[in-house]
Amino acid sequence: MPTLTLSIASNGLGSSINNSVTRTGDGGSASEIAVPAGKAGTMGTKTDADTGELSMDTGHGLSNGLVVDVFWATGGRYGMDTSLLSGDLITVDGGSGDDLPADTTALVASVRTYFNALIDGDELGLLVMQNFYAISSTTNKSHVSLLDVALTEVAGVTLTGRNARSWDITGGDTNAFTGLPITHGYASNGSATDTSTLKIIWVQDTTP
Secondary structure, eight states, X not given: OOEEEEEEXXXXXXXXXXXXXXXXXXXXXXXXXXXXOOEEEEEXXXXXXXXXXXXXXXXXXXXXXXXXXXXXXXXXXXXXXXXXXXXXXXXXXXXXESOOOOTTOXXXXXXXXXXXXXXXXXXXXEEEEEEEESSTTOOOEEEEEEEOTTSOEEEEEEEETTOOEEEETTTTOOOTTOSSOXXXXXXXXXXXXXXXXXXXXXXXXXXX
């Protein structure tokens, strides 16, 4: 049967905490998704909280009809539609997350990478997620959107490079993935220089 172990070790201030739990189910999987680096730019004219122009660095390659996640130092907005105005000027609109930042704020726009993921959130026992950068010292943010077959988002997760996030639902953690079964997802990369690999591991039990 699929088994997943979560270990936590903390040492400091004259004390230590070490704990390990193992969760077993009748289903589960592990996914590794390569996510390209995003594209650097700055915030141009901001029309409102979810509409504005991005002034992208030359060679960005963005075009009409894309969906991007936009990251800046203090926040991010996810699932924004793009329209190419001219040259390096891109209009973004919609999405969810933080309000777009002030004019001239440095940012990264990342075209989302599609992946398959068959996760029945209602049956989850343990899920662990981490975004690994090619350069281990990179700590940029990334975003994962998990959706059902109707393209409705079941869960959106923001990750920071080098830091794993876990949901030990069997152990009492709040289940952030309930609803219709997850069938696929999108991942984005808040670094304009480093590629990343999103890793997701989970176990679930359909016959508890």
